[in-house]
């Protein structure tokens with residue numbers, strides 16, 4: 001049985017009690033410890049900066065040419081916090097409750113409550129760094145509402161919130177780099193985790209420019225390597241987002257939790273053709289003012305402005321009168337798919353619904369809408385070549401976020417002692433579905449406010465500098481990684497990495513996407529296994545391992561996805577209930593909503609690697625709810 005190490009005592013006091021009792025590392029001793037932080041997004045960047053400020057020596061790595069280019073920069077809509085500035089009834093409790101309920105009661109109460117508690121500290125910290133959040137007429141920080149909540153608690157900087165928050169974290173990080181506390185290594189890819197006597201003690205990195213393997217030893221390793229949404233090939237994620245680092249840790253003994261919980265975001269620009277490399281998100285904040293509709297008649301090919309009001313179906317408003325267009329993402333996505341599957345989709349492919357701002361523009365004026373969403377409207381216009389101020393946007397769901405990730409306890413420590421996991425890379429606080437604007441909150445909570453406390457007790461019991469890079473475990477890890485890249489280059493087949501990835505993505509979208517059933521999932525497992533075989537016999541990776549070789553990088557990541565995709569399907573197959581994003585077609589209410597089975601599945605599923613091609617071993621963390629009543633989620 002997995003030990004989540006949740007402190008005892010009342011929910012509202014657990015975090016304070018933990019901090020009061022946690023072992024501290026003496027300030028003078030902190031400089032003796034070296035910590036590896038892989039990732040410079042909001043989770044990794046904030047952790048590296050904070051741990052450097054505390055006095056630890058930090059080695060910080062990222063794939064991009066600059067920490068500022070981590071995928072977090074793409075986040076648009078905002079970050080949640082329970083400040084209750086609008087005075088509309090918010091509180092720490094309500095943010096906690098909405099998050100637990102939004103996640104369909106598949107997250108740990110204590111973690112989620114802590115998240116809601118520290119949410120307010122995040123805003124203070126970011127404001128102090130100079131993050132230019134939007135403000136209201138009186139000068140207070142402005143808030144807007146996001147899906148799944150009936151209060152306005154989302155802080156934002158137009159549609160560039162992630163960028164502004166990342167610049168804030170980056171400025172703190174830069175200070176530590178200048179002071180010599182953080183050493184920054186860009187253009188590095190973690191190709192293995194080094195475990196010595198059961199403890200995480202280092203990493204092997206591939207220098208992406210020279211192709212050299214490099215060894216780094218430390219007293220603990222922190223992974224903040226983001227999510228695995230690109231397993232679907234097309235997604236809103238940065239193209240370099242990957243599962244590789246987390247999967248390497250999984251292969252070294254860290255359990256992987258709830259891999260099948262992935263979020264399909266309802267408001268993305270629809271895909272246009274087979275040769276597209278990625279999809280673009282239109283922030284969820286747009287659903288505050290935009291109204292979602294489809295023509296009432298099937299196969300209606302008239303332009304939207306020629307479809308009279310009486311012939312439009314505002315299906316979210318009709319079906320969910322109390323939340324309307326602001327239902328959570330999983331609900332909005334499933335409903336869009338349902339409409340398109342029923343032949344009411346719009347646009348050239350029929351896989352799109354309208355998001356219409358005409359009423360909001362009539363009500364508030366174009367200037368107001370432009371101020372709120374101007375950059376998003378410009379982006380849409382540049383991509384689609386239509387003016388959303390005049391013609392409704394077209395949107396369709398796309399892979400966006402992954403709630404699954406490496407299993408961590410209350411201290412954010414994985415099942416490998418000394419390996420901590422932050423941000424989207426851990427299985428975290430969002431259960432089976434993440435509410436909008438809560439990923440930035442969790443990444444920054446983990447990095448700024450949780451890990452600085454929870455790493456202390458581990459380090460206090462570890463001798464600093466105990467393992468050096470000449471340890472045999474480093475040599476083994478380096479040689480295995482070198483062999484892997486050699487093998488990839490040697491296949492010399494006929495299909496590109498992208499072709500195979502695209503094919504695997506299509507399987508994942510069809511069978512492990514918005515709706516799943518046992519027959520489809522079993523079929524997917526077989527198809528993924530076949531594709532994996534084909535990859536190793538027929539992939540073509542040009543170039544060499546000794547320079548910047550993008551095909552080789554992608555091939556390495558796809559090799560992991562081809563194993564990981566099977567784990568996702570296996571996880572989905574064993575969870576014979578619907579919950580949050582995971583709609584098992586066999587388990588629906590009479591109204592077609594996700595039907596949970598709390599008697600049998602109120603747990604976290606955590607998987608242990610048992611060798612290439614073998615079935616993973618199942619572990620269970622039961623979820624105890626002492627403070628909230630498990631209800632059927634309803635947004636009607």
Ligand SMILES: Cc1cc2nc3c(=O)[nH]c(=O)nc-3n(C[C@H](O)[C@H](O)[C@H](O)COP(=O)(O)OP(=O)(O)OC[C@H]3O[C@@H](n4cnc5c(N)ncnc54)[C@H](O)[C@@H]3O)c2cc1C
Nearest residue numbers: 039040041043063072076077078190226423424437439440
């Ligand atoms: C388009 C878009 C808009 C979004 N908008 C919002 C929003 O408005 N609000 C919200 O709350 N959330 C939003 N999200 C989600 C949110 O942006 C992410 O969940 C969050 O930024 C993830 O942060 P992270 O630090 O965990 O990971 P990331 O930002 O993905 O950073 C990962 C880091 O790890 C590094 N890395 C990865 N693998 C390796 C490896 N093998 N070796 C070395 N380094 C590695 C990368 O280089 C990078 O530095 C959005 C997501 C998208 C795609």
